[in-house]
Amino acid sequence: MYAIIVGCGRVGAQIANLLSIEGHNVVVIDRNSPSFNRLGANFNGITIVGSGYDLEVLEDAGIKKADALAAVTNEDNVNIIAAQVAKTIFKVPRVIARIYDPKREELYEEFGLDVIGGTTLFARLIMDKLIEKSITHFLSEDYGMDIIELKINDDLSDLTMEKIEEKERVKIFAIIRPDEAIYPQKNMYARTGDILIAVGETKR
The missing domain is CATH 3.40.50.720 (NAD(P)-binding Rossmann-like Domain)
Known part of the structure; x- marks a missing residue:
């Protein structure tokens, strides 16, 4: 593109x-x-x-x-x-x-x-952070899909991107670390503290 x-x-x-x-x-x-x-x-x-x-x-x-x-x-x-x-x-x-x-x-x-x-995006982000959600939903539920911020904790660390996608039922398209943003490969391992940007089905 x-x-x-x-x-x-x-x-x-x-x-x-x-x-x-x-x-x-x-x-x-x-x-x-x-x-x-x-x-x-x-x-x-x-x-x-x-x-x-x-x-x-x-x-x-x-x-x-x-x-x-x-x-x-x-x-x-x-x-x-x-x-x-x-x-x-x-x-x-x-x-x-x-x-x-x-x-x-x-x-x-x-x-x-x-x-x-x-306004709507940041309102939802702030709300989710206030109640300490590990997953933040950025998009309106009207579309049936959300862009999700998934924070990696010890339960998900040391899993590959492919395994996390299967477990969380999402499609990961970016890994955010303190010093870089990475395009994920299926065999890459998550680290504690990683933030994964993914697309997942809206939970109604």
Whole structure:
């Protein structure tokens, strides 16, 4: 997949790193070059300094061949404009915009934009941490599937990713450790303290 990430804050950098680890072609656009320091030494993609809705910048980023674009800056207006340009002018097949103001979500969805609001996601994350759940569900139950944060304790340590997937009935797509994010292989072993990002069926 050829993906463009607009915004290299913590969210954008994390998405870019995970996609890069998985072997996708990734281009990151940000107006401030120091932001690219968040990507780390193992990032294999391309970085471009500029605005995520500037036509020339987007063309330099290869948007005409892009399969996906995620606009995840800290400004709603920038994200929406970048998403609109990608969707309407360049016909990018998959476009997602991050929205901070929950009041705007429904309006932008009416325009045909795929938007993700942080309010609901972080509310659920904070709630789960307050009651000390070992599994955190990030997505709405309306979709039937959740993105899950699974914290590895002693019961799951020393098991392979394949065994954990069978035991927890999930599909793991990232391992988060203090100093790195890893794309999992089935024969890799979990360590106590690992955080696994996975997809699982919503428990109703």
